[in-house]
Amino acid sequence: MTDTRIADIRVTPIAFSDPPLRNNAGCHQPYALRSIIEVETEGGIVGLGETHAGKELLDGMTDLAPRLIGMDVTDLNGLWAHARRALWPMPDPRVQLRVVAGIEVAMWDAYGKATDRRVCDLLGGQMRKTAPFSAYLFYKFAKHAGSDTADMWGEVATPEQLVNEAHTLVDQHGFRSFKVKAGVLPPDEEIAGLEALREAFPNAPLRLDPNGGWHLHTTLDLLPRLDGLVQYLEDPTHGIPAMATVQAATEIPLATSMCITSDADLPEGISRKAAQVILSDHHYWGGLQATRELARICAIWGVGLSMHSNSHLGISLAAMAHLAVSLPHLSYDCDTHYPWQTDEVIEGGKLRFDKGALTLPEGPGLGVTLDRDALKRLHQNYLDCGYTERDDASEMRKHRPDWQYAHPRF
Secondary structure (H helix, E strand, C coil): CCCCEEEEEEEEEEEEECCCEEECCEECCCEEEEEEEEEEECCCCEEEEEEECCHHHHHHHHHHHHHHCCCECCCHHHHHHHHHHHHCCCCCHHHHHHHHHHHHHHHHHHHHHHHCCEHHHHCCCCCCCCEEECEEEECECCCCCCCCCCCCCCCECCHHHHHHHHHHHHHHHCCCCEEEECCCCCHHHHHHHHHHHHHHCCCCCEEEECCCCCCHHHHHHHHHHHCCCCCEEECCCCCHHHHHHHHHCCCCCEEECCCCCCHHHHHHHHHCCCCCEEEECHHHHCCHHHHHHHHHHHHHHCCEEEECCCCCCHHHHHHHHHHHHHCCCCCCCECCCHHHCCCCCECCCCCCCECCEECCCCCCECCCCECHHHHHHHHHHHHHHCCCCCCHHHHHHHHCCCCCCCCCCC
16 A cells, blocks of 8 residues: 655645625625645645635644654544644634544545545445535625626625526536525515525425524514424524524424534533534534544434535535435535635536536545646635635625624624
């Protein structure tokens, strides 16, 4: 077997185009930030990872990477041991998990390439032929603040415009289920959007995600309108106690990517029945192995499982797909922002969905290779764009100067 000891770890921050998508926290900036991780072995194999960017995360990877030199790419326990010494404590413990996740995926990819095995096989084997994904619908502005040109999607602010957006995603990618990012407009308007989607797509599962933007009393008042309309309701209100109150009042499954986001949240979240679905995210939970452990816990306790998403490129999508096809317990189509992204950092261009599902890229590891010209271009974007942290609230005030962040808002 090719030598699998780590010889070098390279981290490259990038910035890629992102539309003016709206959420409860504001609006997406013109560029989304990510980090591309390369773990190179002494045998010359390069494994790829992708995670978030931001100064604290980049500093964490800079501190951790030299400690891993000489370690085998199979040594995930060693990765965690070094991470605890290098990164604990940090002001935001969530950053620690994102640092580990990005490097861990690259280690899995390197190991797969060194052994001519796919990551899904290393994770236990392929349980399903394809990874199922849902269309992710957003309310949005027609163009970024200061831009003279509307993007290809145009404004989405009405039920009719939301349905048109859905049709475009179905025509391009064949999605069969829909998730609406809510907490943006008054709830009555967002539910009207859902009702329009139901009329246009009578058999499609619908989900609604207010991102914790509704007060508890608002959520309770709206439950009768949502009963029978949504497959699940994601984080309508904020925090485990409030979510538990809502779940006790309805048969609609509540999902979360906000109140149960780490191991520390599981005992209270599960015991109080705050949600019937956990939306995992290997970037948030600390990697592929940690997410497999989460899936096992969910299966034991009868909690549904799917995947959360943020703006990402093909390395993350490939990792999500390998994880999705290898999990025995996966209850719902996964989220993905990928159709909203026009840039790519892998060779061959963007990965393609068929009927809303992704077939794994061919080849060992994750099945993707780095387009170094694209990496250079997107890194230059990072250097030139002026963004070093995601800040949806400041971006929103460029559109509406009097806008203030409120959580909950309605």
